[in-house]
Amino acid sequence: MGVKRVWSTAGVVALTGALLLTSAPLASADSIRDQQWPLRVFDAERVWKTSQGEGVTVAVVDSGVDASHPDLTGQVLPGKDFSRDSSDAHQDEDGHGTGMASLIAGHGHGPNNASGVMGLAPKSKILPVKADAGEDMDTTWPSGVRYAVDQGAKVINLSFNDDGAYPGSKAAAAIAYAQEHDVVVVAGAGNDGGSVKYPAALPGVVAVTAIDESLKFWDGSNNGKGVILAAPGAKILSADPTRSGGYAVASGTSDATAYVSAIAALVRSKYPDLTAGQVINRLIKSASFLENKVSEVPDRQYGYGIARPGSALTMDIPKGPKEGPLPQAPSSTSKNSGKASEDNGSSTNNQAKKKSSSTGILAIAGIAAVVVIGGIVFAVIRSRRNRGNGGGPYGGQGGGPGGTSAQTANYAPYPAAPTSHNPGGPNPYQQP
Known part of the structure; x- marks a missing residue:
């Protein structure tokens, strides 16, 4: 199975000692914090007056989280290692998991915490779930997800793709x-410019794409059916214990995912009575396309819009149904998952054997009805072909120019997640 992180490793730039040897005073502090452009875009200082994520645990299923990093001290729970490489979830030989944790719950360091990385939900807690063991990751992270749930995590961050996480799988x-x-x-x-990958494409998962500093779609991000939200993901500075300077800059939907997880933590902290589905509803209803023009909602690049923490915390948004707006996944306790059609067919056959001979009469009548209806359908289709097809570019209602507007985007019908898997196709996770 192919598991790929959605942080573009090709775009990683280490912040080494050369950066710290500038002539400007307090360069190490200012240069790090000043490069966190998402905090300015989110107006984080104002957001933190409403919520900082207190009381919420966010599970980071990744390469581990270095709890000794100065920007994360006191923020990281014990966690668990499922990777088989070691026995300590606080060991992060890759740096990716620590980076995601810092974007979510980093608190900086030094006087007034003015140095280092500040997370968007700085008072939330990180539950490190180490599941990164190369090709074996796809066999370990599902157990890590279940562990995180049992440990009380209210948000789970998955900054990777796994082609083995298709519907019906263990994942x-x-x-x-x-x-x-x-x-x-x-x-x-995902980061290969293709379609939305698993597990983001699974029902009910908040699939996140990336935007750049101009608040435009980052061209390395995957897009298409199933996108829910967009968030900052280009040239993102985060903690990285594997670099000599302790920080790195990278681009990818990994970072965008971490920011959306942080916003979910902020909302769960302020509105503890909301269900997970209602939290997602609030994230969707408060998102905005800003100056980006879309022809249909959800948009293939932005989904329902760019996530906005301030609006998610303060807008007057009805709770909505407990299950939320996204499609619901089949129950994880069902032993017959993925065999519904087969079982239904078997059940129907058993019932048919018990029916009386009157069933034959009903069948004949049914066949006659099908013939009549078929003739009508044929006539309608032929008539439509003669008139031409005026549907939008993506199908559905309101497609194309003049269809659903950005102003009504937050209240548009919700998308269905992909439900098929083609194991025989090319590897969709290969980095460009």
Whole structure:
């Protein structure tokens, strides 16, 4: 199985000692914090007056989280290692998991915490779930998701793609388990410019694409059917214990995913009575396309819009149904998952054997009805072909120019997640 992180490793730039040897005073402090452009875009200082994520645990299923990093001290729970490489979830030989944790719950360091990385939900807690063991990751992270749920995580961050997480798989059942236990699951769409990848494409998962500093779609991000939200993901500075300077800059939907997970933590902290589905509803209803023009909602690049923490915390948004607006995954406890059509067919055959001979008469009548209806359908189709097809570019209602507007985007019908898997195709996770 192919598991790929959705942080573009090709775009990683280490912040080494050369950066710290500038002539400007307090260069190490200012240069780090000043490069966190998402905090300015989100108006984080104002957001933190309403919520900082207190009381919420965010599970980071990744390469581990270095709890000794100065920007994360006191923020990281013990966690668990499922990777088989070591026995300590606080060991992060890769740096990716620590980076995601810092964007979510980093608190900076030094006087007034003015140095280092500040997370968007700085008072939330990180539950490190180490599941990164190269090609073996796809066999370990589903167990990590279940562990995170049982440990009380209210948000789970999945900054990777896994082609083995298709519907009906062990991984999909783990995601369904989290959703059944009132957990918000957030995942990156991918970085190869293709379609939305699993597990982001699974029902009920908040699939996230990336935008750049101009608040435009980042061209390395995957897109298409199933996108839910967009968030900053280009040239993102985060903690990285594997670099000599302790920080790195990278681009990818991994970072965008971490920011959406942080916003979910902010909302769960302020509105503890909301279900996971209602939290997602609030994230969707408060999103905005800003100056980006879309022809249909959800948009293939932005989904329902760019996530906005301030609006998510303060807008007057009805709770809505407990299950939320996204499609629901099949129950993780069902032993017959993925065999519904087969079982239904078997059940129908058994019942048919018990019916009286009158069934034959009904069948004949049914065949006659089908013939009549078929003739009508044929006539309608032929008539439509003669008139031409005026549908929008993506199908559905209101497609194309003049269709659903950005102003009504937050209240548009919700998308259905992909439900098929083609194991025989090319590897969709290969980095460009």
